[in-house]
Amino acid sequence: MDLKEIQNLIKFVAKSGASEVKLEMDDFKITIKTGEEGKGETTILQQVPMMGNTMQQPAMQQPVAQQVPVQEAEKPKADISDNYITVKSPIIGTFYRKPAPDKPTFVEVGADIKAGDVLCVIEAMKLFNEIESEVSGKIVKVLVDDSSPVEFDQPLFLVDPS
Incomplete structure (x- = not known):
């Protein structure tokens, strides 16, 4: 331009x-x-x-x-x-919803979660980092596609805390 x-x-x-x-x-x-x-x-x-x-x-x-x-x-x-809590990426890397290609996803939309539950993994520099929930509630929306790159502080999930 x-x-x-x-x-x-x-x-x-x-x-x-x-x-x-x-x-x-x-x-x-x-x-x-x-x-x-x-x-x-x-x-x-x-x-x-x-x-x-x-x-x-x-x-x-x-x-x-x-x-x-x-x-x-x-x-x-x-x-x-505004009613939902946004779970954000703590690191830059590649977002994965499954622990392995042949395994089921960690969480689905509508799933009840507790603090400490693993929501996804983010691969950064050949290390797979488990991203745990800091809140309890229900997954309302997954905001990132599987196997896509994510940035620091990028929203990953919406959680309904009620």
């Missing part, structure tokens, strides 16, 4: 009336915040060089048009999940 496309994006956001838009593509992340007087401010959070990926202008414009409604749709989700 070049400077001219970023400037056009800022103008589009300012005209749309949105106060903040976040755009995340494969090789960069941009947050645009508009002030009260309609002035645009751009913060480029991170640029990661990607090999073999090419950016196309139509691909850039479509996520921006969808970004504002997505933010509005996320607000009700936050209200629903």
